[in-house]
Amino acid sequence: MTTGEACTADRARVWVGPEPDDIITSAILRGGGQLAPLSDANAVIWLHRQANDLRPILHDAVQWVQLSVAGIESWLGDPILTRGPIFTSARGAYADAVSEHALSLLLAAARQLHEAARSDRWSRLPTRMFRGSTVVIIGAGGIGRALIRDMEPLDVDVVAVTKSGTPVTGATRTLPAARMGEVWSIADYIVLAAPATADTHWLIGAAELAAMRSHAWIVNVARGTLIDSDALVRALREKRIGGAALDVTDPEPLTVEHPLWAEPRCLITSHSANPADARIAGLARRVEENVSRFAVGKPLQEVVDPDTTY
């Protein structure tokens, strides 16, 4: 062993909590870190979605906390973020998994697979070609960009909406959020892939639904709060849009008596876009990368700024 390696191993002393995990442990070692008890750790990989159990045990020698969540809205505003350590999120680590789910839902909508699955007799479905349609993607972070890549052979016309409107690779057009009003009437499909913030709360409400084409589908793989659920129920019931494929809902979990369950134009996948094996594999890649950066003092990926809203 060279002195350099020994020194590197010494710098990243990582504790995994609240429970150990073999795949994450391997990633830490691959990244050049070593495992440590919490009392001796300078870095923490926190596998729970919430902060509650971390607050009482976090100590001053911890310089970095890697979160397992990609969407950090439940952490924002938590005083733990300003207690000292750098926090990093898993933002982007699950992009391949979630974009694949979005593509599945888009094609299911075009091919009426929700109808097919519920049918108990032979009946030709009113299927549509997805190829060549206009897909609006709201938010072009990791998920949106991965979806554009995955749809490339299908010759769709992608209209991306981002905060700034800076052109997104692979999109026919990119619009800034301020011009969002232009997209509702041109979309065959609308994919929500933006974080949950004050700006995106109820981004789709009664007015937006009313402006949509009668065959248009909404695919939500972001957060349930981006849609006004009551307005969506009304639009589906009155057949004013083609349908809604929802991996996320508001409330979540969706209550048993919620009217969305009964809407024939609605397909709900219960926050399953990130399969368990893909989730841990995606997080492991991020952990390996960030441990290797932490070990040599390089900037970490996806640092959480406690002052931003997302």
Next chain:
Amino acid sequence: MTTGEACTADRARVWVGPEPDDIITSAILRGGGQLAPLSDANAVIWLHRQANDLRPILHDAVQWVQLSVAGIESWLGDPILTRGPIFTSARGAYADAVSEHALSLLLAAARQLHEAARSDRWSRLPTRMFRGSTVVIIGAGGIGRALIRDMEPLDVDVVAVTKSGTPVTGATRTLPAARMGEVWSIADYIVLAAPATADTHWLIGAAELAAMRSHAWIVNVARGTLIDSDALVRALREKRIGGAALDVTDPEPLTVEHPLWAEPRCLITSHSANPADARIAGLARRVEENVSRFAVGKPLQEVVDPDTTY
């Protein structure tokens, strides 16, 4: 008008039957043909799937008949094929539509969308990543090749099985039909995209199902007779495979009392892979091309050899 153009227009005198169709008529004109009554026609575009109504009206001046079907198993052995005209099929004309349906079914299987559609309460689905899986495609004609193209960003390992085993572009491996026995145990997904022939009848039976991995799915966008339906029902009931997504069935239409309707691991789309608008658009492209070839005496696309079995 030059003499050449007049001569060309004179050569292709096309009748569309049994009923006229505006989109096909436009395609004939774009291809340089002219419309003619049947009595004066030297070419026929036949939009029915069966030969019955064509047999009594076909006359000796007709040199070419364009069929609207891609799979011609119901025409093979019919004496009409040897009565004089060249027959051409629509083989390959619907490849984009059917391959898109196959991709939809593959992703629905990975993402358990059949379960999601039938659920009336929140429950995380046992979703899988489709990305990176092993997809066996049996038959690599137009549909198989289009599917390989459409899956390209998803990093799947494609094993193609063709009659000859000549390497298929985009496939990791191509096996000849004689080595088909090797694929059942390696596939995460098996796509049937081969014509219905004596060789492909019950290509998947009890032995093949028994050799498949317990999570493997079969996607059939070819013909129902490629699968032994009784053996499939047993395999699904005993949870020996992941599931079956069937656009085609045997019998077809599937009777109301058929046990496949009750299998939770089965998704049936009632021969809807080729949406109505895509079907007529695909046929129109083929008609335009073949009319333009017929008009100048060039070889036609997808000539039916009455002596082959497909």
